[in-house]
Amino acid sequence: MDRDQCLALDAEDPLRHLKDEFVLPDDVIYLVGNSLGALPRRTAERVRQTVEDEWGAQLVGGWNHAGWFEQPFTAGDRLAPLIGAGPGQVVAGNTTSIAVFQAVAAALRLRPDRRVIVSDTRNFPTDHYMVQGLAGLLGDYELRELSEEHFGEAAVVLLSEVDYRTGARQDVSSVTAKAHAAGALIVWDVCHSVGAMEVDVSAGDFAVGCTYKYLNAGPGAPAFLYVNPRHQATAENVLTGWYGHAAPFEFETGYRPAEGIRRFGVSTPHVVSFAALEAALDVWERVPMDRVRAKSMALTSLFVDLVGDRLELASPADPAARGSQVSLRHPDGYPVMRALIDRGVHGDFRAPDILRFGFAPLYIGYADVHDAATTLLEVLDKELWREEKYAARLAVT
Template sequence: MKEFRVLDREACAALDAEDPLRSFRDEFVLPSDVIYLVGNSLGAMPRAAAGRVARTVEEEWGKQLVGGWNSAGWYAQPLTVGDRLAPLIGAAPGTVVVGNTTSIAVYQAVAAALRLRPTRSVIVGDVTNFPTDNYMLESFGREIRDFTLPLDEDVAVVLLSEVNYRTGERYDVPAVTAQVHAAGAIMIWDVCHSVGALEVDVSGADFAVGCTYKYLNGGPGAPAFLYVNHPDAENVLSGWYAHAEPFAFEPTFRPAEGIRRFTVSTPHVLSFAALEAALDIWDRVDMRQVRAKSISLTTLFIDLIESTTDLQLVSPRDPAMRGSQISFRHPDGYPVMRALIDKGVHGDFRAPDILRFGFAPLYIRHVDVYDAATTIAEVLDKELWRDEKYTQRLAVT
């Protein structure tokens, strides 16, 4: 096995001792035998989440019953939680609504954008976007083009992911947004793989969508969010929650004013409880420190892996061009990842050959990166992944 040419473990520990974010690690549940590099898929559980959900079940639902919609603030959660989340994407209060799923939020944003540009017929996406984004674009029955500049006057809307889910490559949000607007089109950003990992600012865009269960640690299936920065935008999903007076029970729809018109239906209160526990942490986080640590962790990981293995780097080498994940290519990526997980290093696999590792700066340390790289080198050097059991595909990879 090759020797490391970079920092040793003691030097990594010294970096951790000086880390201004080090105390946040204690606020998450992390098994002692796991190095968890999948925060870009499902974030670790905040320690406070279980108690917060239990309080919602026992004290709010259990004792207040249906009155909890008023007394516990359930009814307003899509807006109140939206305001708490807004600073994490550079948005102003009253511009973010939380609820539903990312797929639904994508549909809402694209449909609203098309109505804002009724004389234009083309939707622009990115063939490398997370599939749900492109699948939702297909549902509109319009011409879809892959993203290239310059745009022509037929383009109504552009939907891009700030950070690519496979490679970690990052778009320059302000620059791309400016070019899209110069072409007269509507700009939608998907920030699922960037919010909570770097300083996100979509304030210049027309719409943004994102999830809360990755770096934000809102829990499996946590509600998505939608940012709307256009006064004339219409919500095509006219659910009762978006009515101007929901409890007037009128026979026809009248949209509410402001961001509430982009709600759809009753919020999932138990999921909101876990998300609020996570946001209690994010209220205290300096995103500049998060980004600085992310760059340090990911750069160290690249150096260590390239010093000890022959894996092919897929992510951009320049940290300014990537998010907080690093991807390497291996022709037998799936069994390799299964073997790594058995050895306590949890990443994930993305077809056809991508080993993907996400670095959540609030709870991942430099020593974790060192230990993970050591294990990866061992699994590859000893070819532990060749065990036949690792070839059997699980439902979730």
């Protein structure tokens, strides 16, 4: 497909107007929305309001009059439709790592007769590390690699809907049913799927996710935790911070868990970060997710076709079997990516040899994909990545 054909597709794209909602440099094709989403235009004003009009004018009164105290739950209700959940099922705040710890620990207590945790080593490292730490803390739990034959012994299975390296997508419905049939509970990590496709974790037990990738809530934005309503009366939050107390302002010396999703609160919300999340959700509440997914598959397919067999495809060939990213292998992937970024096409690198390209359908168009693929091929054909300066590793790859 040539560039004129791509421009014609952009002109017909029903999501094309959403690009204007984001701040993007003119000389950059930003294919890192699967790591850190672009800045929504409305965010700066929303954060200014929080800092100046709320904190500046209301001071401590903002907790009551600006809705700060309820932010984890009001934001949770706004996030819920993006993962197939309902009101009172999602709490926002803290980080994905903390949410993983909470979810897995709660699941273990719901299955006290089992001592096996199944975690895919292809999960993002924080998931696996947190489970390793939890198992070590408890002392009598065994951590096993993903295999359906282990489901029958597992208390909990922790999986990512989309693999962060390759973009390979799990069948949430099918795997959840298999885990439940074997008596295990399941925790889904939807960090690399929420905001890029229709997500539905409602049949599962717990789910965790972040908001700084496709959801565009900013660096360090609040994570979220889903707890299925069938577990909310009995699931325990082992991180018994004051925010999950039944009466936090009674200042009791003993812990009493709140009812429902509120018991999974932990600590005081980061109000300024929540302001950025709220601004991002203003955009998402106007976005039809079926169109997002359709465009996602079209963009990734176009990129794969344009790159051809020049690089090994690490992602599934079937667009329905991958998330909104394409991963390619190259033995010198890091300097290749550095050279590409220097030429305005921003992706990222994952060791040992993967170049990752994330396609955020709200602000990436077909002509962007064409230009990115053309630039990549130029970097490879002219071996521009061999410049000495590209060999030095930066702290964040």
